[in-house]
Amino acid sequence: MKHFIEFLYLFSFIAFVIADEDSHTYKDDEDVLLWMNTVGPYHNRQETYEYFRLPFCKGGKESLIDRHHENLGDALQGVELKYSGLDIKFKQNVEPTKYCEIELDQKKYESFVYAVDNHYWYQMYMDDLPIWGIVGEADENGEDFYMWTHKKLEIGYNDNQIVDINLTSDKKIKLVANIKIQFTYEVVWKSSDTLFRDRYEKYLDPSFFQHRIHWFSIFNSFMMVIFLVGLVSMILMRTLRKDYARYQKDDDLDDMERDLGDEYGWKQIHGDVFRAASYPLIFSSLVGSGSHILATALSVVLFVMLGDLYTERGTVVSTAVFVYAALAPVNGYAGGSLYARMGGRSWIRQMVIGALLLPTLVSSTAFFINFIAMYYHASRAIPFGTMVAMLCIIIFVILPLSLIGTILGRNISGGASPPCRVNAVPRPIPNKRWFMEPSVIAALGGILPFGSIFIEMYFIFTSFWAYKIYYVYGFTLLVLLILTIVTVCVTIVCTYFLLNAEDYRWQWTSFLAASSTAAYVYLYSFYYFFFKTKMYGLFQTTYYFGYMAVFSIALGLMCGALGFLGTSLFVRKIYTYVKID
DSSP states (O other): OHHHHHHHHHHHHHHHHTHHHHHTOOOTTOBOOEEEEEEEETTOTTOOEEGGGSSOOOOSOOOSOSEEOOSHHHHHTTOOEEEOOOOOBTTBOEEEEEEEEEEOOHHHHHHHHHHHHTTEEEEEEETTEEEEEEOEEEOTTSOOEEEEEEEEEEEEEETTEEEEEEEEEEEEEEOOTTOEEEEEEEEEEEEOOOOGGGGGGGGOOHHHHTOHHHHHHHHHHHHHHHHHHHHHHHHHHHHHHHHHHHHHHHHTSOHHHHHHSOOOSGGGGTTTTTSOOSSHHHHHHHHHHHHHHHHHHHHHHHHHHHHTGGGSTTHHHHHHHHHHHHTHHHHHHHHHHHHHHTTOOOHHHHHHHHHHHHHHHHHHHHHHHHHHHHHHTOTTSOOHHHHHHHHHHIIIIIHHHHHHHHHHHHHHTTTOOOSSOOOSSOOOOOOOOGGGSHHHHHHHTTHHHHHHHHHHHHHHHHHHHSOOOOOOHHHHHHHHHHHHHHHHHHHHHHHHHHHHTTOOOHHHHHHHHHHHHHHHHHHHHHHHHHHHOOOOSHHHHHHHHHHHHHHHHHHHHHHHHHHHHHHHHHHHHHHHTSOOO
16 A cells, blocks of 8 residues: 555656656756666566666765656556666766765675676666666676776757767776775766757667568558459459349249259358357457457557657557557447347346456466566566556446447447348258368468568567667558458458358357467567577566467457458348348
8 A cells, every 4th residue: 555655646746846857848057867767688678677776876966756657657667767866957067976886795796797797788767868878798708797887978958958868888897896886977968959859869760660671561561452452352243243143043033943943152041140159248248359459559559650659758558558448438339239239138247358358368467477577576567556556447447438338339239130030040051171161261361461460560579579669650550451451351251251151150250260360470479589589587488478478369359350340241241232032
C-alpha cells in the first residue's frame, strides 16, 4: 500500500515539482535535472537494473523528488529515474568538478569488474532526452579492467529550450581493489540552431528504417496484394459464375430431373453452412478480442503518426493501454452480437471471458516474469502500485465498457437471421482429399499473410529488442492494411474450397487459417533470437520468449478475427443470391 500511495502521489504532483521539465522551457541559471535511469549488459537490453545498484555515488545536490515515474508507460517499461545529485544550471558552464568519491573495497571492486566484463552500459535522461554511456572497458587480453570516471556533458540550447545533449566519457581508471576513485563531471553549454521540434531526429536511424530493402519489402507486399486480390477475384468470379449458371439452370428443371441431376458443391450445404460454430462461447470471445486488438492497433498507429508520440518517454505504451481500455465496447459488440446470432444464452459469461482474455494473458505472463525480475532485482519488475492501477483499469473501465458494447451488439445486430434456413439434423460431411481437411487448411493459411509482413517484423523486433527507436509508423499502417487484405483474401479462398468440398465447418477453419500467421511469427522469433541477437541468461530468455508469445497470440487473435469477419461477409453474400427451394 505504501508503494501505491507513492505511485498516486507522484502522478498527482509531479507536474508541480518539475514544471520546467514538463514545459521544456528554462530561465537562465535555473536548475536542470539529470536523472539516472538504468544500467545493464549491452547484449541483454531488457535485463536492466537501477543505476545505483552498481556502487556508483551521487552528487551532493538535493532534489524535492528523488525518483519518479512520469506515466504508466514508464512504470511498465521499467524506467526508474533517480536524481543524480549533479548541480547543473541552465546556460551555466561547469569546469571539471569532483562530485563524489568511493573507496573500492573488495565487494565494490568485484561489482565493477563484473559490469565491465559484461559490457554494462547505463542510461540517463535530461529534459526527456536519453543519454547513454558505458561503464568501462577491458584490455585486449581481458585481464585488466578500466572504468570511466569523468562525464562531460555538452548541452545545446536554442533560446530557452534544450535541443541537444552529448556525453563524453573520460579519465579511464584501472580497477584495483582497495583504492579510492573520484568521480567528476563537466558541463559545457553551446548555442544551437536546432529547432525544439527537430531535437529528437538525431536519435532516429533513417539509414536503417528507410533503407531500400524496407521500401522494396513494402513494394513487394503491395504487389502481392494486387496479385492475390486479382487472383481471388478471377477464380471466384469465374467459378461462382459457372456455379450460379448451373444452379439457375437447375431451377428450370422439374423436381424429378433435379433429383436425378448431378448437383454438388457449396450449394448442397446451404442448410448447414449457417449452423452455429462448435464452442460458440469461446469462439465469439476470441472474435471479440481479435476485433478489439485490431481497433486498438489501428488507433494507436494513427495517434502516434499524428502526434509523434515516440518522442516522449513511455507515451506509446501509455497510449496503447488507455486506447485499449477505451475501445472495450468493440470487444463487447463484436463478441456479444456474434454469440447472440449463434443462439448463446450465457451472454454475461461470454462478455467477461472476452473482456478478460487478453488482459489475463498479459497479466499472467508479466506476473511470471516479475518473479524472475524480482529474483534478479531487475528494474523490469513492475511495481505493486502499477499492478493495482492496471487492475483498476480492467475492473472499472474495461469490464463496464465491454458490458455496454455487449448490450448494444445483442440489441442491434444480435438478431440478424441467416439467408438460408438451418436444417434440424446436421448433414454428414463426405470424405475428401487430405489437403482439403480443415486442419491442413488452418496450418497452411498463414503462410502468405506472414510472407507479407515478415520483413517488417524484422524492423519491429530490432526496434524493441535492440533499442532502435521505431518511428516509421506510416510503414506500420501500410503493412497493417496489407495484412488485412491478404488475410481476408486467403481465408476466403480457403473457405470456398472447403465449402465446395461440402464441409460446412468454415467458422473455426477461417479463424484458425488466418490466426496461424502468428505461429509463423513465433517461429521466426526463434530464428531472430538465435541468429540476430547475442542475448543470454535466464531472465532475458524468459522475458523474450514470454512477451513474444503474448505478441504472437495477440496477432493471432487479430488475424483470426479478420479472417472470420471477412469470410463471414463472403459466405453470407454468396448464399444470399442463390435461390433456395
